[in-house]
Amino acid sequence: MKYKFIDLFSGIGGFRAGFEKNKCDCVFSSEIDEHAREMYQANYDEKVFNDITKIDEKKIPNHDILLAGFPCQPFSIAGEKKGFEDTRGTLFFDIERILKEKKPKAIVLENVKHFKNHDSGYTLKVVLNALNKLGYTTSWKVLNAKDFGVPQNRERTIIIGSSNGIKFNYNKLNLQQTICIKDILEDDKGQVEYLKEDDYTIIKNPKKQSSGLIFVGYRNKKIRTKGTRPDTIHLSRVHKQPNRIYSSDGTHPTLSSGESAGRYFVYHDGKVRKLTLKECYRLMGFNDNFKLLGSKAKLYNRIGNSIVIPMVEEIARQLKEQILTKTDKIIKCQKSPIQMSLFENIKDKAVE
Ligand SMILES: C[S@@+](CC[C@H](N)C(=O)[O-])C[C@H]1O[C@@H](n2cnc3c(N)ncnc32)[C@H](O)[C@@H]1O
Secondary structure (H helix, E strand, C coil): CCCEEEEECCCCCHHHHHHHCCCCEEEEEECCCHHHHHHHHHHHCCCCECCHHHCCHHHCCCCCEEEECCCCCCCCHHHHHCCCCCCCCCHHHHHHHHHHHHCCCEEEEEEEHHHHHHHHHHHHHHHHHHHHHCCCEEEEEEEEHHHHCCCEECEEEEEEEECCCCCCCHHHCCCCCCCCHHHHCCCCCCCCCECCHHHEEECCCCCECCCCEEEEEEECCCCCCCCCCCCCCCCHHHCCHHHEEEECCCEEECCCCCCCCCCCEEEECCEEEECCHHHHHHCCCCCCCCCCCCCHHHHHHHHHHCCCHHHHHHHHHHHHHHHHHHHHHHHHHHCCHHHHHHHHHHHHHHHC
16 A cells, blocks of 8 residues: 655655655645755655645645654743643644644654753653644654664654554664765765865874764864863864864764755865765765755755655654554454454554
8 A cells, every 4th residue: 555645844855755765655745945845846846835834734635644854942831830731833733733634644753862852851741742632652762864874873853653552663673784984975086175184183093982983083273162171182072063073984973954064074095075965965865866956055954954864764664564554454453343353462562
């Protein structure tokens, strides 16, 4: 069966690519940023709707899965004091009203790693409560892109909900061995920018961190002095992120939506080079045929905002296996009381 999904806060379609690879069909997309919409339309040949807050939920097509990498905003703490969760005025409220109207079988939400700690954990609590109230069984976990075949240390909070009572089991996700930055570098055909030797320092005895990062040096710029101890220049944290240099034998730090100049430097074959735009897109799992339109600054913003495609691909595969195909079986069973006992069996097995 081909499942239908909607792609909210769609960016340049990272979520979409991962679900399409699992033979799911997109029936609606919404994105407020004009440049992101242009890129999405060029790559997927489909109209993207604008601001989700202005779209009537009744006009959104029926779908099986709602996908949303929604911006993180605080909820009103006053809501908690009054004993209810007030989500009005936030973009999560728009997700809620679509769920109420359309009742998809499954939901996948994505946010930054620190979403779980945002507003001392209150934001996550409100989101989970709201989904539970709408009848969704939820589970969440912080996943790292480096475990899904791309050499980037990018941690993201993933929330999955199902309407059939089955809790998504993250332990069933197929993890892959971490690869290195050098595995995704393109050949230098004159397009690669190098730093001059005088512009950087390589440290002695660099160490690989558990994240796979190998901090090897820094650009010779000012370091942070406030709150730092003397003789800590060999530590990555005293250097601002764009001045840090990482070895191509390790993973890359998180690409950021705020980095318009693409200051991502790697030490490779004895030289320090900037990652090319193509390499940044590869670090998010986009293939080289993906059309890159507009200015470099905007292209860097877009890629830093995206979700890593191979991670989504594996989530989509497991979502179909653990939740969607079982929902279909349950619907068939509900037509026959004898088969209803099978449903309970399926549910119990899924959470084991
Ligand atoms: C974290 S990004 C999601 C990126 C996407 N998952 C991808 O793979 O590229 C959040 C996106 O929400 C969009 N956005 C913010 N407010 C919006 C709104 N009111 N309506 C539609 N999109 C919105 C932003 O422009 C941004 O592209």
